[in-house]
Amino acid sequence: MRADFGRDRRVVHHRAPQARNSRRLDHRPRVVIAGAGIAGLTAATGLAERGIAVEIIERRAHLGGRVGGWTDNLPDGTPITVNRGFHAFFRQYYNLRALLRRTDPQLHRLRAIDDYPLVDGHGRHDTFRRLPRTPPWNALAFAARSPTFPLHDLRRIDARAAAPLAAVSVPGIYDQLDHLDAETFLQRINFPATARHLAFDVFSRSFFAPPTQLSAAELATMFHIYFLGSSEGLLFDVPTSNYDTALWSPLRDYLSSHDVRIRTGATVTTVETGGDRAFRVREQDGRDSAADAVVLATDVTGLRAIVEQSPRLGDRAWRESIGQLRSAPSFLVYRIWLNKPVAPHRPAFLATGGLTPLDNVSVVNHYEQQARTWAESHNGAVLELHAYALPERRTPNQEHDIRARLRARLHDLYPETADAQILGEHLQWNQDCPLFGVGDHAHRPTVRTPHDGLVLAGDGIRIDLPVALMERAATTGWAAANALLTQWGLPGHDLYTVPTSGRNALLRRLATRYAAATSPAEDLR
Template sequence: MRHEPAGGLGDAGQLGRRPRAVVVGGGIAGLAAATGLAERGVVVEVLEREPYLGGRVGGWSETLPDGTRVSMSRGFHAFFRQYYNLRALLRRGDPGLERLVALEDYPLVDADGHRDTFRGLPRTPPWNAVAFALRSPTFRPADLVRLDARAAAPLANVSVPGIYEAIDGVDAQSFVESINFPPAARHLAFEVFSRSFFAPPSRMSAAELATMFHIYFLGSSEGLMFDVPDDGFDTALWEPLRHYLTTRGVTFSTGVTVSSLERGGTVEGGRFHVNHSDGGTDADAVVLATDVRGLRSVVAASSDLGEPVSTVDGPGALERWRADVAALGSAPPFLVQRLWLDTPVDASRPPFLGTGGLDPLDNVSVLDRYEHDAAAWAARHGGSVVELHAYSAAPPPGVDDDAWTAGLRERCVARLHELYPETARARVVGELVQWREDCPMFGVGDFARRPTVATPVDGLVLAGDGIRIDLPVALMERAASTGWQAANRLLAGWGLAGHPLETVPTTGRLGPLRRAAQYAMRAR
């Protein structure tokens, strides 16, 4: 579906004075907002805390013990074909998306050796979901008869925000159990995807899981096959986009931490002064496109935002908004462990493998199968570059983080040896580890008070994958979509034309299935 923006002038030069906007955060959301504004002639400055762009999809170089410079990141990301708005952003730097390469398969395996694959599935809903279930070794035809159609009805009747109003108060684990999926199928068909939100299913909203099912199965024909960048994220994605934006007048300041905002500025018409580690910047508008922790910190420190310009939100709107921002949660920490091995991984291994019930390991990537830098290292050393992920990996109370992560790394490597026995013979030439806790939490019942792109403060907007947007998007695509929407809201305020957004259908695609689901939901 195409969502048309407000119309208006094509360039800010027609306004007499070009507005100035500061985008706080150089991740996907911030870069989408900067692109949307700059393409309409707005003067844009991007302030990024890290020394690189891309946020949680950023890339940089590090040095192995032998002195070799290698590419590093915060871990594998899948660029699904349904990420229309993210792909529109990446096309600014790579018009043909030539830096994205398709993975031929995306198998899932569990502790009992059951193996699912997405290769060769039909692309037409609902046959894609039916074929996946019936082809799975964890799901027998008799299991289809035992499913609780009433409990499963929300999966066939997803609309946004309607699905959140219906089941956001239910956790994903309870929801899937109520459908009567076989336990093994729950591991492979649902838990693997719920953990992509970096949270255990028992703490994640069932509405988020249902929305994902709609995005990847019943709402689209792209399925679950995806692309990956052919090199480090900085080289393949963000350097080309940075060049594109620089030619349009966008300035970038990296390694700069924003502490607070305040009303007013020294420049003509300035509404805000942005305080940061390099001093301060005045702007007509601000996009806060930080992670959840950064957003909470900046808003808490910004005591002088004035009164809301709009009376639509009613008295106390600013205080309620502050409380909603403060209530945003972060998902449990996760581990990314990248290993440079002196032995190649067997050629039969897939580039990416998802796991279920193999605690603490969630997936394995063989980077030298698709990333140029890793492939070059593997060729020189006759080895391989492997990455392991462990999501929702919080240490027990009272356990030291360093001791916990050391044990976690050992357990992940032991799982790798079980899955890929040839790696047990390998010597680890280099190891780099990321231990992070900065992904948004999509907890049970959170949706209603999750902050939206719009705020009660005129000229201040939010963007990011933790920000509410009433469209069927998730993960990186939510970040990109909120970034475009943030730009559109500011552009509309200046009488400038916005940018269209595209999503999978906002309701179930199949009329008979949707009507049956509506009937079943009313009967619950």
């Protein structure tokens, strides 16, 4: 299966580890995977393609985790499609795209979004349309034409202090900046306040956390992945139909053709060592099964619960690292079906800054086939509104208030929706994304664990490569499969990423000098 290199000639090829003591297996290993999100499905693909017997156990009724999709009904009985929320499939998500190519070699089930406009509370607009592809010219051109980057403010930026931002090295950036929150770091480099909402808050809130709770190292890594580390640009693709039909149903069929068994609506509760094989996996309904290896690919809440109920797993330090994992604040996905269309020029996706509680608006019928069909038959529109970093406590009054505020923001941005009737609505309030907080990186668990046959995967798992969000989930999934395949003397799967360090030699030298001259203790004074 060929890799998707995109446009960037400096993509880094991470070759799969060499198998030790390659030999003919005396039996077919059996692996149980807890979780059918991107990480679990990727691990299953990597293992099944090498002949391993795989069973996936998923607590939800659908595949894809936080990128899942399913069907529902409007109050009038009309069937509708629903996703867990809009996701951008960036061109530099090489390892995720490698997974999707298993069932869609040319990625025809993805379509390009030609712009990613941003608007702030003062009505200022930014766009990524027609930017140069090559760093650092992409970032410089964005700043030069942006109304939020006044020249006199740019001159005030502390170039020495900002050097790590422009010359990220993974994992070294965590030694430099993980002790700071993103908000404090941006203040210390004198980054223009007017630009912060659009240039960085959008990135921060992509992690479902406000800048005061996000590690500055994670923010810098995001800046590297999407700006200065890649020539793929900030434009992205989206599935042409609902996630279940475009992505996961075809992959389910592909995995079934490789004898993978998938069970939904079942929850793994404990993992025990020993027995007929190396592990015994127990489920909430009392069912249990033996496995030669286990992949835990759940969200952080699920992982903590399994480890807490499996007292013989791991050692003290590892168990403590699992216990320290945190979930990001709650987020809301609010999809509405309107009886009037929006203006034709409205973008498929609009990001917002300083317009609390609204973080973005998607016109779903501009790119998703099922929503387009509904909108055309009703002369209407299907919109999706997101609100991130919400209070953990959820009450009916609070939910009603946030929905009303989201609609008010929508009416301000898209006035043609003000008198539209809502024919249906679907609300999701979740808190299952990992938090990348200050100082978390040092104790974050990695793919490998104290047990050779137990591995972790997911977007909350540490892997020292420049990847984030969905791409981190896919990358850890491949890495988990590789860790097990290597033990069995079987070939693994190669990985691809943007460069692991800054592309510009001068900026790298400045960053090195800054790191040598400034310690974390001094930075906190």
